[in-house]
Each structure stands twice: as structure tokens, then as C-alpha cells.
Amino acid sequence: xxxxxxxxxxxxxxxxxxxxxxxxxxxxxxxxxxxxxxxxxxxxxxxxxxxxxxxxxxxxxxxxxxxxxxxxxxxxxxxxxxxxxxxxxxxxxxxxxxxxxxxxxxxxxxxxxxxxxxxxxxxxxxxxxxxxxxxxxxxxxxxxxxxxxxxxxxxxxxxxxxxxxxxxxxxxxxxxxxxxxxxxxxx
Amino acid sequence: xxxxxxxxxxxxxxxxxxxxxxxxxxxxxxxxxxxxxxxxxxxxxxxxxxxxxxxxxxxxxxxxxxxxxxxxxxxxxxxxxxxxxxxxxxxxxxxxxxxxxxxxxxxxxxxxxxxxxxxxxxxxxxxxxxxxxxxxxxxxxxxxxxxxxxxxxxxxxxxxxxxxxxxxxxxxxxxxxxxxxxxxxxxxxxxxxxxxxxxxxxxxxxxxxxxxxxxxxxxxxxxxxxxxxxxxxxxxxxxxxxxxxxxxxxxxxxxxxxxxxxxxxxxxxxxxxxxxxxxxxxxxxxxxxxxxxxxxxxxxxxxxxxxxxxxxxxxxxxxxxxxxxxxxxxxxxxxxxxxxxxxxx
Amino acid sequence: xxxxxxxxxxxxxxxxxxxxxxxxxxxxxxxxxxxxxxxxxxxxxxxxxxxxxxxxxxxxxxxxxxxxxxxxxxxxxxxxxxxxxxxxxxxxxxxxxxxxxxxxxxxxxxxxxxxxxxxxxxxxxxxxxxxxxxxxxxxxxxxxxxxxxxxxxxxxxxxxxxxxxxxxxxxxxxxxxxxxxxxxxxxxxxxxxxxxxxxxxxxxxxxxxxxxxxxxxxxxxxxxxxxxxxxxxxxxxxxxxxxxxxxxxxxx
Ligand SMILES: Cc1ncc(C[n+]2csc(CCOP(=O)(O)OP(=O)(O)O)c2C)c(N)n1
Ligand code: SF4
Ligand SMILES: [Mg+2]
Numbered sequence: 001x002x003x004x005x006x007x008x009x010x011x012x013x014x015x016x017x018x019x020x021x022x023x024x025x026x027x028x029x030x031x032x033x034x035x036x037x038x039x040x041x042x043x044x045x046x047x048x049x050x051x052x053x054x055x056x057x058x059x060x061x062x063x064x065x066x067x068x069x070x071x072x073x074x075x076x077x078x079x080x081x082x083x084x085x086x087x088x089x090x091x092x093x094x095x096x097x098x099x100x101x102x103x104x105x106x107x108x109x110x111x112x113x114x115x116x117x118x119x120x121x122x123x124x125x126x127x128x129x130x131x132x133x134x135x136x137x138x139x140x141x142x143x144x145x146x147x148x149x150x151x152x153x154x155x156x157x158x159x160x161x162x163x164x165x166x167x168x169x170x171x172x173x174x175x176x177x178x179x180x181x182x183x184x185x186x187x
Numbered sequence: 188x189x190x191x192x193x194x195x196x197x198x199x200x201x202x203x204x205x206x207x208x209x210x211x212x213x214x215x216x217x218x219x220x221x222x223x224x225x226x227x228x229x230x231x232x233x234x235x236x237x238x239x240x241x242x243x244x245x246x247x248x249x250x251x252x253x254x255x256x257x258x259x260x261x262x263x264x265x266x267x268x269x270x271x272x273x274x275x276x277x278x279x280x281x282x283x284x285x286x287x288x289x290x291x292x293x294x295x296x297x298x299x300x301x302x303x304x305x306x307x308x309x310x311x312x313x314x315x316x317x318x319x320x321x322x323x324x325x326x327x328x329x330x331x332x333x334x335x336x337x338x339x340x341x342x343x344x345x346x347x348x349x350x351x352x353x354x355x356x357x358x359x360x361x362x363x364x365x366x367x368x369x370x371x372x373x374x375x376x377x378x379x380x381x382x383x384x385x386x387x388x389x390x391x392x393x394x395x396x397x398x399x400x401x402x403x404x405x406x407x408x409x410x411x412x413x414x415x416x417x418x419x420x421x422x423x424x425x426x427x428x429x430x431x432x433x434x435x436x437x438x439x440x441x442x443x444x445x446x447x448x449x450x451x452x453x454x455x456x457x458x459x460x461x462x463x464x465x466x467x468x469x470x471x472x473x474x475x476x477x478x479x480x481x482x483x484x485x486x487x488x489x490x491x492x493x494x495x496x497x498x499x500x501x502x503x504x505x506x507x508x509x510x511x512x513x514x515x516x517x518x519x520x521x522x523x524x525x526x527x528x529x530x531x532x
Numbered sequence: 533x534x535x536x537x538x539x540x541x542x543x544x545x546x547x548x549x550x551x552x553x554x555x556x557x558x559x560x561x562x563x564x565x566x567x568x569x570x571x572x573x574x575x576x577x578x579x580x581x582x583x584x585x586x587x588x589x590x591x592x593x594x595x596x597x598x599x600x601x602x603x604x605x606x607x608x609x610x611x612x613x614x615x616x617x618x619x620x621x622x623x624x625x626x627x628x629x630x631x632x633x634x635x636x637x638x639x640x641x642x643x644x645x646x647x648x649x650x651x652x653x654x655x656x657x658x659x660x661x662x663x664x665x666x667x668x669x670x671x672x673x674x675x676x677x678x679x680x681x682x683x684x685x686x687x688x689x690x691x692x693x694x695x696x697x698x699x700x701x702x703x704x705x706x707x708x709x710x711x712x713x714x715x716x717x718x719x720x721x722x723x724x725x726x727x728x729x730x731x732x733x734x735x736x737x738x739x740x741x742x743x744x745x746x747x748x749x750x751x752x753x754x755x756x757x758x759x760x761x762x763x764x765x766x767x768x769x770x771x772x773x774x775x776x777x778x779x780x781x782x783x784x
Contacts, residue, residue: 029358036360044358048213048296069445071357074521209639210667210683218670222683234671234683234693237609237639262608293589293605 011066012150013073015090016137017058018082018103023137027080028059031141034151034159035063043071056085063150078148080140081107082123101144103136119147119187126182135179142183153184190325191216191355193363194284194348195224197332198256202369203282204230205248205255207241209263212296213352214286217258238263242270242283249279250390252378254336254369258284260352261302262293265310271345272311276392278377278407280339282332283317283347286355289515297515298352298438303492306349307466314404316411318346318418319465321436323444325361328354331463333364338418340373342410349465351488353438353517420463421472425451429458431482431531434473434497436462438517439486445520450527457527465493473500482506482530486523489513506530547571549580553597560760562717562750563592566659566726570630571599573731577738583626584618586611588640590632591665609640612647615654626737628655633674634664637699644699651708651742655733658699658747660714662771669755673697676774681755696774700747704780711736711744712781716772718749718764729779741783749775 014031016024025046032044046059060076062068075095081087082103091111094100099117102110105124121143123136138160145151157177164173188196195217198206206225208218218234225232231248235241241257249255259267264285274281287302289295304310306319318338322328328350335346379388394400422440425447426432435443440461450457460476462469477483483505485494494509501507510526512518550571557563574580583601587593589608596603602625606614611629619627629636636644636658647654663681664670670683674696678687688696700714711733715726726748733744749771751763758766 032358042359045353046356048352048356068359069448070442070520071353071359072442072517072519074519210634210664210670212667215667215670215682219682219685223685232692236641236673293593293607 011062011064011068012078012148013076014061014063014078014080014144015058015073015076015093016061016080016082017056017086017090018137020057022057022082023134024057024080024082025059027137027141028061030156030160030163031063031145031151032061033163034156035061037159038151038155040065041068043068045071056083056089058086058090078144080144082137082140083107084109087111099144099147101140101147103140105136117147119143121183121186123183126186127179130175130178130182132175132179135175138176138179139183139186142180143186144183146184146187153180156180188325188361189216189356189358190328190350191286192220193325193361194258194328194332194350194355195220196363197329198282198336199225199228199230200364200366201254201333201336202367202372203254203256203336204228204369205245205253206230207233207235207244207248207255207257209235209238209241209259211238211260211263213288213298213355214258214260214284216355217284217286238266239270242267242274245281246270246274246277246279249274249281250277250379252375252380254282254340254372255280256282256284258286260286260288260296261290261299264302264305268305268311270311271317272313272315273392274345275311275315275317275407276313277390278343279345279390280336280343281345282335282339283345284332285347285349287349287351295515296352298354298488298517299513299515300351300437300439300488300492301490301513302349303465303487303489306347307468307496314408316344316414316466318342318344318414318467319349320346320420321349321440321463321465322354323437323441323461325354325357325359327463329361329363333367338414340375342414344410344414349437351438352515415467418464419467419469419471421469422461422463423472424459424461426458426460426476428456429476430456430480431484431527432458432460432476432480433484433486433523433527434460434462434493435486436465436493439488442518442520443486443523446523446527449520449524455527455531462493468496468500470496470500473497474504477501477504480505482508484526484530485509486518486526487511488515488517547575549574549583549600551598551600555598556594557591558754560751560753560763561591562661562748563659563665565717565723566630566657566730566748566750567592567595567598569723569727569730570628570657572727573734574599574601576731577734579626579734579738582624583628586615586618586627586629588629588631588635589666590635590659592630592632592659593666595630609635609638610643611635611640612652612654612656613643616647616650616652619652619654623653623740626655626734628657628734628737630657631659632665633658633660633662633672633699637673637697645703645706648703648709648743648745649706651710653737653740653742655737656743656745657730657733658745659750660699660747660775661750661752662696663752663755665752665755669752674699674775676771698775700745700780703745708743709745709781710742710783711779713745713779714747714749714775714777716749716767716777718768722777747775749777
């Protein structure tokens with residue numbers, strides 16, 4: 001297999017999960033787009049429908065240097081759990097030696113797994129300190145790309161700027177950029 | 188771009204200039220994409236009052252000679268069945284996308300494959316056939332939407348792209364083909380363009396004289412035979428030394444590609460056949476493989492529909508077990524691998 | 533005047549004919565309010581043991597889980613035909629449909645008009661929120677000119693999509709209906725009037741007088757992308773210009 005820019009040669013599969021309004025679907029899309037920009041094979045598979053209204057939402061993102069078969073994964077190598085129900089639901093599925101990122105601002109309990117790497121990131125608190133609690137998802141994304149090393153911070157930032165630029169909101173872009181950086185350096 | 192949006196864009200690039208639809212999850216993005224984009228290339232867009240209206244708008248637009256499409260999801264496709272029968276009976280080309288979901292009835296909005304019978308065996312009335320194409324990836328979906336328009340025009344038949352909610356909602360990088368200039372497509376002398384300097388053209392499926400209807404239907408059947416002869420498409424993966432083969436289409440075929448890799452890494456000689464044309468069905472290649480392998484396992488997100496065609500092809504030359512998930516549940520690679528292992532031991 | 537929804541719903545105690553199941557509507561949605569009003573009416577008229585709700589396909593599709601009465605789920609648009617079938621074979625039942633604008637006034641136009649034209653002794657509650665709520669905010673037949681939706685991103689253009697259908701007025705052209713009215717819920721006074729209208733419509737049926745339609749202008753904060761308060765003032769200032777309130781038929 002070819003190697004990624006960090007020297008990692010593999011396939012990473014991410015599950016982003018949280019409340020409907022936490023932006024996990026968009027976060028996954030951003031990672032997938034950045035992966036595609038980098039020339040990787042990617043798939044992005046959302047949960048959809050009424051689930052998204054108020055309930056829980058999640059999406060699965062796979063980045064690989066090989067063609068991707070199934071966009072459905074049994075055992076993701078990384079989980080970003082933005083709230084407790086997400087941790088409850090996906091904790092057990094994470095692959096051995098995988099990564100679980102817990103949004104410790106909203107999730108009080110530790111994980112029960114001892115065979116994975118656990119990162120506690122107070123994503124909401126960090127976002128609030130930057131002046132926008134909505135950016136917690138970007139904090140988490142910054143942290144998980146650092147942890148997995150699959151995409152560089154620069155790349156994800158430039159992809160984000162491109163994805164949001166048509167929404168002509170310089171302010172939103174600046175906040176998200178800070179949030180990505182803060183998440184990246186929170187580890 | 189989601190699979191739905193990619194299919195809509197592919198249709199525009201195929202020269203589709205008339206789209207009529209009605210909202211239904213999980214295909215809304217096709218309607219919404221068309222609302223925003225087809226008027227920009229001079230195409231007609233209407234959000235119809237129902238799927239029945241939408242398919243009949245297609246009947247009209249197609250009769251007027253334009254490349255025409257509608258899309259929906261399972262419950263809406265049921266409502267289109269009358270119109271599809273009329274399209275077939277009047278020899279009109281039309282592309283219909285079904286982003287299938289859980290059924291029967293209102294079911295749910297999760298991906299499912301319970302519409303195979305309806306699509307391939309004629310959900311409407313009368314002796315007709317519809318070409319049915321089953322993409323497994325977004326790249327295939329784009330290719331098959333383009334192909335659907337060509338086949339529809341070539342044989343003057345309705346063509347369905349049978350997709351599902353998973354493909355419709357997901358994203359992956361794609362390459363879009365060069366757009367077709369609709370003005371350069373072959374002329375349609377049968378179309379309703381006004382009887383200026385020629386005899387009137389009539390588009391109808393009504394032939395009161397049994398002799399006439401018999402003749403028309405027989406001619407149509409011979410076109411169906413040509414389709415069966417020329418248009419069968421399927422994809423084989425790792426079949427040459429396989430002792431067990433999975434047959435799966437659409438989203439399941441894609442998941443099964445991962446299963447092949449997993450099984451091979453564990454020493455199981457697993458292959459995969461993905462029918463791409465569901466009608467006409469690739470009976471012959473499956474028949475050929477059936478004497479080489481012990482087992483042909485059909486996997487579907489249904490209670491077992493395509494498996495009937497597989498069994499027709501294989502007869503008793505190999506074992507033909509079935510594994511299905513119902514109600515909108517998507518089998519994971521592990522689920523399928525478990526079934527494979529159960530059948531090799 | 534803008535109204536806080538939380539205060540509004542406290543007008544009623546929890547009606548006996550509601551189950552304990554939680555509504556699945558978005559916060560601030562008028563669907564919840566109408567559902568309560570109907571339950572309250574069923575209580576008042578003492579018809580819980582013979583009421584049958586015919587649910588549509590739309591945000592209220594699982595309404596049968598909320599009423600402590602019999603219920604049936606109809607195919608999209610067909611509720612009036614389903615109600616007809618039930619009522620014709622068991623006239624003792626109090627049969628009502630509850631339908632969105634897409635369900636009643638687009639795909640179900642034929643069934644809706646013909647049930648009214650036959651004067652079926654049923655009650656039709658028509659939730660006109662000017663949008664397809666459940667499918668994520670596409671244009672409805674009632675979407676007002678200029679209103680943006682996901683399937684008319686530049687606003688409804690009457691040249692392409694026609695004008696919003698005033699369904700109560702359409703039904704009022706027929707000879708059979710006995711009570712046809714349009715109501716709204718944007719302030720306390722309106723809520724009381726709408727409650728009275730719903731009660732009257734059910735009474736028509738109880739008394740065996742025939743078909744009634746209560747059209748109610750409601751909100752969809754989620755797909756209008758407005759707060760419930762903004763949505764109320766939009767209803768009060770914009771929507772009623774297209775959809776005037778009042779009784780169109782009231783036959784004795
Ligand atoms: C035959 C068919 N076509 C389309 C749909 C998808 N669908 C579900 S709800 C709905 C319309 C919802 O709008 P409305 O009736 O206005 O109800 P609301 O959700 O706004 O209350 C549609 C088109 C369906 N279920 N069945
Ligand atoms: S989508 Fe709109 S109509 Fe449906 S429950 Fe939410 S607010 Fe109400
Ligand atoms: Mg509505």
C-alpha cells in the first residue's frame with residue numbers, strides 16, 4: 001500500500017455522531033472533501049431522514065489509498081462522540097487500537113474500553129472560549145485529524161474555506177479556522 | 188455531490204431537457220437539483236402534484252421528442268406503474284430513477300431492494316419489459332444514467348435506474364462525463380412535432396383490433412429479444428478460481444466487494460458477480476459459472492427476489508442459498524462474511 | 533402580538549383522549565397545538581370510544597400513537613377515500629382525517645374534492661403550513677408567491693408553478709359541504725376561534741349533517757427557517773393576505 005503524508009499506510013474509517021444540531025454530518029463531509037482534495041479515495045455515508053430532526057445523527061467517512069468497497073463499516077478505526085448517546089451506541093464498535101474522541105464538555109462518563117486510545121476533548125468549552133459554541137464540531141475535527149495523522153491541518157483549513165466560501169461569511173470561516181487550530185493543539 | 192445530485196447532473200449531461208417529479212425521501216435531492224439546474228440549460232422542470240401526474244408529463248414530453256426523466260422512491264414508483272405501462276405501450280423512451288426504500292406500504296426511508304420484482308417483472312399491466320440498471324457506486328450511477336438515455340432512445344423503451352437510499356445519500360469523488368448536445372442526437376421522426384409537410388404522427392397504446400395489437404406487441408417483443416441479446420451487462424470479481432460466489436446488485440454488491448477481500452485474506456476462494464442489467468438478467472454467465480463452483484450465495488436487502496433469477500440460471504448445478512436483510516437494514520461486510528463461512532464449511 | 537407557544541399549550545389540561553406518547557413534532561410547531569385541540573374536542577363531545585383518526589403521510593403520520601382512539605394510516609393523499617370507506621360501512625363511527633397541504637391539496641386533490649362533493653359525513657382537518665414539512669421543505673400547492681423552498685430556491689414563481697390554491701374556497705363551490713372554514717393559530721383569540729371551529733365540524737358529523745372542512749393556517753418553523761415567534765408574525769402579516777380567514781360555508 002502507498003503511504004499517506006504522515007507515513008501511515010492504511011485505511012481510516014471515522015464515525016462522527018452527535019445531536020441533530022451539532023454539525024456532525026457537515027464535519028464528516030469536510031473531512032471527506034479534504035481527503036478527496038488530497039487525492040485519497042473517500043466515501044461519506046450519512047444517517048438521514050427524521051432522525052436528523054432533534055434526534056441523533058451520524059455519518060461514516062472512509063479515507064483510503066485503495067479503492068473503497070463497502071461504505072458501511074462494522075468497526076470504525078475512529079469515533080468522534082459528541083454526546084453521550086453517541087458514545088453509548090458506537091463505543092463497542094470501534095476497532096481494537098482505534099481511537100475514541102469524547103466531547104468531554106457534554107459526556108461525563110469515561111469509556112469502558114481499555115484496548116483503544118481515548119482522547120477527552122472539551123470541545124464545547126473550547127468553542128465557547130473562542131466565542132462560538134457552534135464550532136465544537138470543528139474543535140473535535142481538529143483534534144481527530146491530529147490524532148490519526150491522516151490529513152494535515154493546513155489541508156483541512158483550506159478545504160473548509162473553500163466549502164464555506166459561497167456562504168460569504170468571513171466571520172464563520174475565521175471562527176471555524178480558530179476552532180480547528182484549537183482542537184489540533186488541544187492534544 | 189451526493190449520489191442523488193450526481194444522477195441528476197448526469198441526466199442533464201445526457202441531454203435530458205424535461206424533468207417532472209414529486210418530493211419523496213430519499214430522492215428529494217434529485218428533484219431539488221433539477222429545480223435549480225435544468226432551467227439553466229433550457230429544460231423544463233415541474234414539481235408535479237403527484238407521481239401519477241409526473242409520469243404522465245413524461246409521457247407527453249417524451250412524445251414531443253425530448254429526453255425525459257422522472258425520479259421517485261418506492262411508494263411513488265408504485266404510482267408511476269400505470270404510466271410506465273403506457274410508455275411501454277406507446278413505445279416511448281423515458282428514464283425513471285427509483286431511489287428505493289423500505290416497504291411494502293409506507294415502509295421507511297432506509298435503503299432496501301424490495302422493488303426488484305416490481306422493476307424487472309413488470310409492475311404495471313400488460314406484456315411489457317423495462318430495462319433495469321442497478322448501479323453499485325456513484326461512478327456507476329453516473330455511467331448508467333447516461334446509458335439509460337441512450338438505451339431508451341435506441342429501443343424506444345422506458346429504462347429504470349434502480350438505486351437505493353444508500354447510494355442516493357452518500358458521497359464519493361466522481362468524474363463527470365462531457366455533456367451531450369441534445370440538438371446533435373439522432374432525430375425522432377415519430378415525435379409529435381406538428382404535421383407540417385408530413386402525415387400526422389400518432390402516439391398511442393390503443394389498438395382495438397386484436398390482430399393489430401398482436402402485430403404491434405410481437406414487433407415489440409422482437410425488440411426485447413434484441414435487448415436481451417445485446418445489452419446484458421454484469422461485473423465479475425475474482426471468479427476465475429472461486430469455489431463460492433456471491434451474487435449481489437446495487438449497494439449490496441459494493442459491500443460484497445469488501446467481503447471478497449476479507450474472505451480471500453482468510454483463504455476462502457470467494458468471487459462476486461454483480462448483475463448490472465437486472466433486466467435483461469445475466470442468466471448465461473451465471474449458468475457458465477455454476478458448474479465451476481459449489482455454491483452461489485445471493486445477498487439482497489429483501490426477502491429474496493433476485494435469487495429467483497439466480498436459481499433459474501443455476502438450476503441444480505450448484506447450491507443456491509440466500510441471505511437477506513429486511514426492513515431497510517443494511518448488511519455489513521461481517522454479516523455477509525459470516526454467511527459465506529457458513530456455506531463453505 | 534407574538535405568542536409564546538409554551539404558554540399557549542397550557543390553555544388546556546392534557547386531554548384524556550391523548551396517550552402518554554411524546555409528539556414527534558419540532559419545537560414550536562402548530563401541529564402539536566392542533567393535535568391537542570382535536571383531543572380536547574373529542575373529550576368534550578365524549579366520542580373517544582367511537583372516533584377514528586385517518587392519518588396522512590406527512591409530519592403527523594404517526595398521529596394514531598397520540599390519540600386514545602382507533603386509527604388508520606392512509607396512503608399519501610388518500611385519507612378522504614379511506615375515511616369514506618370506513619364511514620360508509622360503519623356510520624356510527626366518528627371519522628376524521630388530518631391532512632397536510634401536500635397530502636390534501638396536491639396528491640390527494642381528487643379524493644379530497646370528491647369526498648366533499650359526495651357530502652361524506654366526515655370531518656376533514658386541513659393543516660396548511662404552505663410547505664412539505666416531512667420531506668424537508670419543498671414547495672406545497674399552498675406555498676405563497678415569492679416564498680423560497682428547497683424546490684423553488686428563488687421563490688415561488690407563478691409563471692412556472694402557478695398560484696397557491698385556496699382549498700377552502702374550492703370546496704365551498706360544491707353543493708354538498710355543510711361547514712367550510714379557514715382558521716389560524718397566531719394569537720390567543722385565533723386559537724379559541726379555531727378550537728370552536730373544530731368542535732363545530734365534529735358536531736356536524738355527530739349530528740349526521742354531512743361533510744365539513746376546517747383549514748388551519750399553521751407554521752413550520754423548521755423549514756421556514758424562522759423562530760416560532762417570527763413564524764407567527766409571518767402568518768399574521770403575510771400569509772393571511774393570500775389566505776383570508778373566515779367561514780365559507782355554514783349550512784344549517
Ligand atoms: C406516493 C408518495 N409520494 C411521496 C411521498 C413522500 N411524502 C411524505 S410526506 C409528503 C408531503 C408532506 O407535506 P404535507 O402533506 O404538506 O404535510 P406536512 O409534513 O407539511 O405536515 C410527501 C411528499 C410518499 N410518502 N408517498
Ligand atoms: S417539519 Fe415543520 S411541520 Fe413538520 S413537525 Fe417540524 S415544524 Fe412542524
Ligand atoms: Mg404541509
